[in-house]
Amino acid sequence: MGNLQVVYEVPKIYTGPNHYCPGCFHGIIHRVIAEILQEEGWDDISIGIAPVGCAVLAYDYIDIDWFEAPHGRACANATGIKWAWPDRLVFTYQGDGDAASIGFAETSYAAIRGVNITTIMVNNAVYGMTGGQMAPTTLVGMKTTTSPYGRDPKYAGYPLKMAEHIAQFEGTALSVRVSAFDPQHVLDMKKWIRKAFQYQMEGKGYTFIEVVSTCPTNWRMDPVKAAEFVKNEMIKVYPLGVYKDVGDEKKEG
Amino acid sequence: MGNLQVVYEVPKIYTGPNHYCPGCFHGIIHRVIAEILQEEGWDDISIGIAPVGCAVLAYDYIDIDWFEAPHGRACANATGIKWAWPDRLVFTYQGDGDAASIGFAETSYAAIRGVNITTIMVNNAVYGMTGGQMAPTTLVGMKTTTSPYGRDPKYAGYPLKMAEHIAQFEGTALSVRVSAFDPQHVLDMKKWIRKAFQYQMEGKGYTFIEVVSTCPTNWRMDPVKAAEFVKNEMIKVYPLGVYKDVGDEKKEG
Amino acid sequence: MLKDVIFAGFGGQGVMVAGQILSKAAMEKGYYTTWLPSYGPEQRGGTANCTVMISDEPIASPLTHEPTYCVIFNNPSFQKFEPMARKGGIFIYNTSMITEKPKRDDLTYIGIAATELAEEMGSVKATNMILLGALTYFLQDVVSLDDVIAAMREKLGKKKPELADLNEQALRKGFELAKEQAK
Amino acid sequence: MLKDVIFAGFGGQGVMVAGQILSKAAMEKGYYTTWLPSYGPEQRGGTANCTVMISDEPIASPLTHEPTYCVIFNNPSFQKFEPMARKGGIFIYNTSMITEKPKRDDLTYIGIAATELAEEMGSVKATNMILLGALTYFLQDVVSLDDVIAAMREKLGKKKPELADLNEQALRKGFELAKEQAK
Amino acid sequence: MGEKVFMKGNEALGEAAVRSGCRLFFGYPITPASELAEYMAYRLPQVGGVFIQAESEVAASNMIYGAGAAGKYAMTASSSPGISLMQEAISYMAGAEVPAVIINLIRGGPGLGDIQPAQSDYFQAVKGGGHGDYRNLVYAPSTLQEAVDIMPLLFQNAFKYRMLAMMVVDGLVGQMMEAVEFKYDIDPDSIPVPDWALSGKKMHGGTKNVNTSLELDPNKLAAHNFKLFEKYQKVYENERMFEAFELEESDIDVMIVAYGTAARIIKTAVKNLRAKGYKVGLFRPITLWPFPDKELKEYAQKTEHVLTVEMSMGQLIEDVKLSIFDPNKKYHLMPYPGGIVPTPKEVEDKVIEILKGGAK
Amino acid sequence: MGEKVFMKGNEALGEAAVRSGCRLFFGYPITPASELAEYMAYRLPQVGGVFIQAESEVAASNMIYGAGAAGKYAMTASSSPGISLMQEAISYMAGAEVPAVIINLIRGGPGLGDIQPAQSDYFQAVKGGGHGDYRNLVYAPSTLQEAVDIMPLLFQNAFKYRMLAMMVVDGLVGQMMEAVEFKYDIDPDSIPVPDWALSGKKMHGGTKNVNTSLELDPNKLAAHNFKLFEKYQKVYENERMFEAFELEESDIDVMIVAYGTAARIIKTAVKNLRAKGYKVGLFRPITLWPFPDKELKEYAQKTEHVLTVEMSMGQLIEDVKLSIFDPNKKYHLMPYPGGIVPTPKEVEDKVIEILKGGAK
Amino acid sequence: MPKKVRGVLKIREDLCKQCGLCVAVCPVHILDFSKTKINSKGYRPIELTDPDKCVGCAFCAMMCPEGVIDVYREIVEVAE
Amino acid sequence: MPKKVRGVLKIREDLCKQCGLCVAVCPVHILDFSKTKINSKGYRPIELTDPDKCVGCAFCAMMCPEGVIDVYREIVEVAE
Numbered sequence A, B: 001m002g003n004l005q006v007v008y009e010v011p012k013i014y015t016g017p018n019h020y021c022p023g024c025f026h027g028i029i030h031r032v033i034a035e036i037l038q039e040e041g042w043d044d045i046s047i048g049i050a051p052v053g054c055a056v057l058a059y060d061y062i063d064i065d066w067f068e069a070p071h072g073r074a075c076a077n078a079t080g081i082k083w084a085w086p087d088r089l090v091f092t093y094q095g096d097g098d099a100a101s102i103g104f105a106e107t108s109y110a111a112i113r114g115v116n117i118t119t120i121m122v123n124n125a126v127y128g129m130t131g132g133q134m135a136p137t138t139l140v141g142m143k144t145t146t147s148p149y150g151r152d153p154k155y156a157g158y159p160l161k162m163a164e165h166i167a168q169f170e171g172t173a174l175s176v177r178v179s180a181f182d183p184q185h186v187l188d189m190k191k192w193i194r195k196a197f198q199y200q201m202e203g204k205g206y207t208f209i210e211v212v213s214t215c216p217t218n219w220r221m222d223p224v225k226a227a228e229f230v231k232n233e234m235i236k237v238y239p240l241g242v243y244k245d246v247g248d249e250k251k252e253g
Numbered sequence C, D: 001m002l003k004d005v006i007f008a009g010f011g012g013q014g015v016m017v018a019g020q021i022l023s024k025a026a027m028e029k030g031y032y033t034t035w036l037p038s039y040g041p042e043q044r045g046g047t048a049n050c051t052v053m054i055s056d057e058p059i060a061s062p063l064t065h066e067p068t069y070c071v072i073f074n075n076p077s078f079q080k081f082e083p084m085a086r087k088g089g090i091f092i093y094n095t096s097m098i099t100e101k102p103k104r105d106d107l108t109y110i111g112i113a114a115t116e117l118a119e120e121m122g123s124v125k126a127t128n129m130i131l132l133g134a135l136t137y138f139l140q141d142v143v144s145l146d147d148v149i150a151a152m153r154e155k156l157g158k159k160k161p162e163l164a165d166l167n168e169q170a171l172r173k174g175f176e177l178a179k180e181q182a183k
Numbered sequence E, F: 001m002g003e004k005v006f007m008k009g010n011e012a013l014g015e016a017a018v019r020s021g022c023r024l025f026f027g028y029p030i031t032p033a034s035e036l037a038e039y040m041a042y043r044l045p046q047v048g049g050v051f052i053q054a055e056s057e058v059a060a061s062n063m064i065y066g067a068g069a070a071g072k073y074a075m076t077a078s079s080s081p082g083i084s085l086m087q088e089a090i091s092y093m094a095g096a097e098v099p100a101v102i103i104n105l106i107r108g109g110p111g112l113g114d115i116q117p118a119q120s121d122y123f124q125a126v127k128g129g130g131h132g133d134y135r136n137l138v139y140a141p142s143t144l145q146e147a148v149d150i151m152p153l154l155f156q157n158a159f160k161y162r163m164l165a166m167m168v169v170d171g172l173v174g175q176m177m178e179a180v181e182f183k184y185d186i187d188p189d190s191i192p193v194p195d196w197a198l199s200g201k202k203m204h205g206g207t208k209n210v211n212t213s214l215e216l217d218p219n220k221l222a223a224h225n226f227k228l229f230e231k232y233q234k235v236y237e238n239e240r241m242f243e244a245f246e247l248e249e250s251d252i253d254v255m256i257v258a259y260g261t262a263a264r265i266i267k268t269a270v271k272n273l274r275a276k277g278y279k280v281g282l283f284r285p286i287t288l289w290p291f292p293d294k295e296l297k298e299y300a301q302k303t304e305h306v307l308t309v310e311m312s313m314g315q316l317i318e319d320v321k322l323s324i325f326d327p328n329k330k331y332h333l334m335p336y337p338g339g340i341v342p343t344p345k346e347v348e349d350k351v352i353e354i355l356k357g358g359a360k
Numbered sequence G, H: 001m002p003k004k005v006r007g008v009l010k011i012r013e014d015l016c017k018q019c020g021l022c023v024a025v026c027p028v029h030i031l032d033f034s035k036t037k038i039n040s041k042g043y044r045p046i047e048l049t050d051p052d053k054c055v056g057c058a059f060c061a062m063m064c065p066e067g068v069i070d071v072y073r074e075i076v077e078v079a080e
């Protein structure tokens, strides 16, 4: 491009087109992960674990080694992979249903055990892939296909706050909640995912990034409205922020 | 007994002899539960869920209806039973391996969902029944049959603090850590278990009592030493106390 | 007697509902009928279709591999179903969205600019009803236009009564156009 | 040749270790041998037992339902195994703990006050070795007393050398007592 | 009651359960079974029932286990991977003799596979998915109406025999809309609470009930196993169901054996073949366990050729062979794995090929 | 190497795995398999390996799934209820063609049952515990030495065929002490990392590897199933193992079929019966899948009576019948459920009864 | 005559497992294992070494896992 | 001549799904869906309504889930 100065180029290892609905944040998050891996030269040594959820085909979209996990078990699979190759960058990419409902134990135990892997959990408050059922993260009163009268705490309890939950464990090196509803937050998300990967490469322990995301399709909103809903409603219940950061204290012993 | 005044009589519904090792706290905890159920007249409407663990035969020792659960699934079974009979007193009696390792998701989800049941989790820092393997609650450095060189956080992570963990969920009405290493603490334990049952009968939500306990056999200590170890070492890592108590605020809505 | 119909198009074009209305109309007339959607994530973005079977005896297979009646909403579906259609069958397609041209000489093609017509009538949402109306013309031995209108009103009328009138208009329009072309 | 031995008593009485030492001694002599414990929670509190098989050919079954040699540490085990013992078998039992009296006339009974003797020798922990020593007397076609002593030293000597000497004494004592009674 | 309603299969299955008297549903979403859970989430609150979305299928299966032990009709529904996660609880329920109902809308496997109609969980359902020796009642209706008709039987037999009743269908049944008639509407209050139910001592005369699958004494556990198998024998004698379609003649050219969706489709093939003059019939097991082995053997006398058509790689055929157990018959298999549904044409061609002697 | 050591079964199994080159163990305690995990916890750190106590068997099975996909030898061990919890991962591994090794020390079921030796997970292991159509390699050694001898084969064949290899034994094998000889000690560094391994692109030429069991297109998934079954056919042809014990004569009075501990014990019965003049022999499958069906059929020609002795209620006998498939033989079954081990005497009595015509 | 409150224990000896938890917590140190008796389980059950000193606090009963002990109080007259 | 920095976009039109996230965040409001083009997926891809106004902030690219947009800067001379 001649004398043009690059401001932003989509990373080569981000390999579309993807199957996501228009405006779904999954694509943004993928792209950002690809940016980091490419910038840091980690794409050669990375192994991603794709979930069962809308991101089940994530392996088609970032040019690294990938494993497709049974629903919820990504962190257990990642534990096996990490101990097979302790110096590789191993991360799981999961939905909220995947990481926080059926996989609640496996995700939590990665933190309890301090497994040196990273989880990126995409919280869109529903089960996107299967058609918009209630997730543990569904807001109280929110209507989904399995909470047709709105989530009722009497039967379904209260929204689960994973970033806070994961932060409580000693094995956790980093637990952060970010979002992607505007460019600033996308950059912030990128900063924290990068940090998570860095901590992992330094052997600091388990790192966890929760991304407050959208599901325009199942929320029955257009993508811009959905992004606004995240900004105005979701982050009231899921406040963005750093819930744990061991900083430079802890090195692999 | 003529003009004798009763100070303490073992409750009739506590039906020994039991199979526990000499001095094991399981017996004390059973007895105390039996006392409460008998005193309150709840034995007629109670359904206990026995775990897989040393207390697997708990159903032989308290004269109420009992269900024997698959390892770790007691809270899921209890959820089924409670919704079948919402006005009954339903409680799970579980070991730490049962409730906090294999059953971590089911236990946590009882809290997340705010199921109106009570869990009594006996934390003896090991898997008693199967011969003293490491539990999630095993102290760092503690030798067990699966941590023969002492629990090493690099592979096995850090002790899991269930009372704190369960306290964080909105569906939890009460989360308390008690012990039974001396008579005062036994009475305190009784007070909190009673309160848990009361809250349940009032429909307040999930109630959780962690009892810091012993395993003289697998700790290879005599029972009195084991009780002292609880007092001097265990409760340093597992501080006794009330981690959550909704008090009279929340009634069934 | 066994009528096998396929409706195919993009998700969101009303493909599924058109099939359901036909099937319901047939049921009300006392026929055996099934409606079977393609399902799963491929619905998202990609093409969706449904199969309707109508018969006077219990229906063995709800699937057809050689549909006699095809109602086609977009290009990919045209490409997929034209070769499968049964010899002598009726092939109704929406020329507003479809650039493909008929290739067989053993089918009756009915091309209707349904989207444009629907827009003219007040809403693109009526596209599917125009095409269903056209199909109805060929199924009169089973269901009349009035049967289909009644089924449509029952299915949609409660939730969106304002739409029902438009839809009735659309069904009638499609029926008329088919009648004309079929001559 | 097939020797089948059962050791039975309370958990903690050294039942298992006695069997392991015998089995190990036999192995060192080149025999095929198996040691099989009862296992599981019933060990806790209840009785525990183990079966040792010694043979000059591969051992098909590690279980015996009619043991030729019984080494019995407590009353419940006496009750359980006396009826099972093979006709003509050797039945060694610890009279310090056992109040039961022999009831069969087709067994050779060797009653030894092993616990008391062991206490006298310095530690109740040697009880099992006295009984094992007694058994050895009857198994000399397979293992000698020295073989068993060597196996015991290898098994226990490293961890607790102080105990090894006592144990050797106990083995010898049991052997002598059996010899006397067998006369 | 009695009127025909045009409904989606999954919803009709849910409605059938409600009208069978079931008021407790514990489930976890999965394609193609999710709409059943969704329907229950919508419907149960209307009738005073409870819908709980479990955190996993492991939990869901343990919730019905608890509710069944408490003496209430309870149900879950899932699809293949979810059913695999239920195997521990299923084995426990067998051991503890707890009744409950599970619907498996089988999809293509193994692993994550796809979400298309399949029958490849046959072995899992009828032989042994979980550990130990046990049986489940396994119903495999072929149409939605049949599924709806037998739904009460699942609950009633589950409670009659104190065992799990499964229905195996596939996504086709769940996703299809069809007219169904509900011929029953059972008031849950009319269903007696069994005396073995865990419901608090005062409900059953003050003597405690214990529900357990533990029996540490192997002699007692063996006796329990033999007792279970006596029960299964009774179930075998009473509950075998099948349909013989176009198998009247005493000599049949080819007898096709198939169940569920495959059988439904094959009826078209049979009709077409009959129209061409072939004496072809269909033997359709409705209960996969107990398998109608005697009946199948009986019908097999009429033919030389037995063609098994299954939406799996060769599972049903083992029971077909064990039932007939005659090396002089010719056994043919059309396996449809991975979510592929047979077409009548393929089956017709195969039958013709067999009769021409072209097929082995 | 080569010296005899007197070891507990579970420990010998662990040592065998270590000497097979396995350096990764993921497990969860359960009687009677716990000592295997305990041994690995003690041993692996000594040789630079890793022992991880998983939070559950669901997790353990998924950890070996991950490690296997990463191209490394990995293993878990459990007993019946724990194995039931692994069924989803097992089905996935089959679909994704991931090699790993699982040891099942079967105990009495169903449910919690007891902890005594059993064989009642036969169907689960060889037919279908998980969903979908698939097979696992299933080895059933009869002695500890045999278990130790074939251990390397499990890992090697798992990797050769990219599939799961299971060993089914029982608590008797795990708890027994016996002299064992280790004839091998394989350096893990000598085991090549397969080119399909997930190990980071740079390890395999910069082109990414993807390991998945998902295939949404049913035609492709069906093709994948057929491909898997071609592989299984190859395994069937190459890997069937069995022992024919005292089956030399051309006419045998009774042929007993049994495997594992039951077979070991039956050898005593065979010897005793032979001593009494009965022509009795034992056919012992060593691989339960692939089942040595041809060989069994062949040997069955020699006899009229086939007696299946299994520590279950009638699972092995189905494969026995399917293999022989001859209604003119007499099939007898001695079922031992719930953790009961047969005694030679019982088997001897049964054989004599059969030959007297007393048994059906 | 002055009166004092005295504790009285009912001990189910056959249930005792000789764990010593009661012994350790008795504030007046009057519990010990029997020197003479062995119960059916093979344990030496507890006995009171000096029954008169029992204050009836029931600490022992509180700690007993086996439910061996009932505790009563009686008022006794004390000789000066 | 005065200079200014101008953004230049490379748009992979075929990948665009017409979600509008970029449109919503462009600080100078110069992004809109094409009135004329439909891409192979059936969407109207974005285009610049006034390319000269682009400041090259890359907000659009940051938000794009599909990786449609690359952003460059060039220095252009501005006529006064």
Ligand SMILES: Cc1ncc(C[n+]2csc(CCOP(=O)(O)OP(=O)(O)O)c2C)c(N)n1
Binding pocket: A051, A052, A053, A054, A055, A071, A094, A095, A096, A097, A098, A099, A122, A124, A126, A127, A128, A129, A130, A135, E028, E029, E030, E031, E057, E081, E082, E085
């Ligand atoms: C064992 C099992 N249970 C259920 C499913 C069905 N299933 C697939 S994805 C999914 C939920 C996905 O939701 P989430 O993890 O939040 O991801 P999203 O699609 O919202 O990104 C479920 C329940 C499955 N494939 N396997």
Ligand SMILES: Cc1ncc(C[n+]2csc(CCOP(=O)(O)OP(=O)(O)O)c2C)c(N)n1
Binding pocket: B051, B052, B053, B054, B055, B071, B094, B095, B096, B097, B098, B099, B122, B124, B126, B127, B128, B129, B130, B135, F028, F029, F030, F031, F057, F081, F082, F085
């Ligand atoms: C699915 C399954 N996995 C493992 C086991 C074996 N098991 C029985 S009890 C137990 C652990 C018990 O420990 P804990 O819950 O702490 O109770 P404790 O015995 O210490 O009181 C285990 C692992 C089992 N029965 N089922």
Ligand code: SF4
Binding pocket: A019, A020, A021, A024, A025, A026, A054, A124, A128, A129, A214, A215, A216, A217, A218
């Ligand atoms: S269903 Fe929701 S989460 Fe899934 S791709 Fe569509 S918008 Fe994204």
Ligand code: SF4
Binding pocket: B019, B020, B021, B024, B025, B026, B054, B124, B128, B129, B214, B215, B216, B217, B218
């Ligand atoms: S093993 Fe430990 S926890 Fe179990 S009964 Fe004995 S002392 Fe108690």
Ligand code: SF4
Binding pocket: G007, G009, G025, G026, G027, G028, G029, G030, G031, G053, G054, G055, G056, G057, G058, G059, G060, G061, G071
């Ligand atoms: S009641 Fe108190 S004083 Fe009396 S024996 Fe018990 S602990 Fe001691």
Ligand code: SF4
Binding pocket: B023, G015, G016, G017, G018, G019, G020, G021, G022, G023, G045, G046, G060, G063, G064, G065, G066, G067, G068, G069
């Ligand atoms: S606490 Fe109970 S069991 Fe323990 S010594 Fe005292 S009386 Fe005996």
Ligand code: SF4
Binding pocket: H007, H009, H025, H026, H027, H028, H029, H030, H031, H053, H054, H055, H056, H057, H058, H059, H060, H061, H071
């Ligand atoms: S780079 Fe900035 S100014 Fe230019 S189009 Fe994108 S968002 Fe608008």
Ligand code: SF4
Binding pocket: A023, H015, H016, H017, H018, H019, H020, H021, H022, H023, H045, H046, H060, H063, H064, H065, H066, H067, H068, H069
């Ligand atoms: S954000 Fe990307 S996909 Fe969405 S409209 Fe803009 S360019 Fe198109």
Ligand SMILES: [Mg+2]
Binding pocket: A095, A096, A097, A122, A123, A124, A125, A126, A127, A128, A135
């Ligand atoms: Mg989600």
Ligand SMILES: [Mg+2]
Binding pocket: B095, B096, B097, B122, B123, B124, B125, B126, B127, B128, B135
């Ligand atoms: Mg414990």
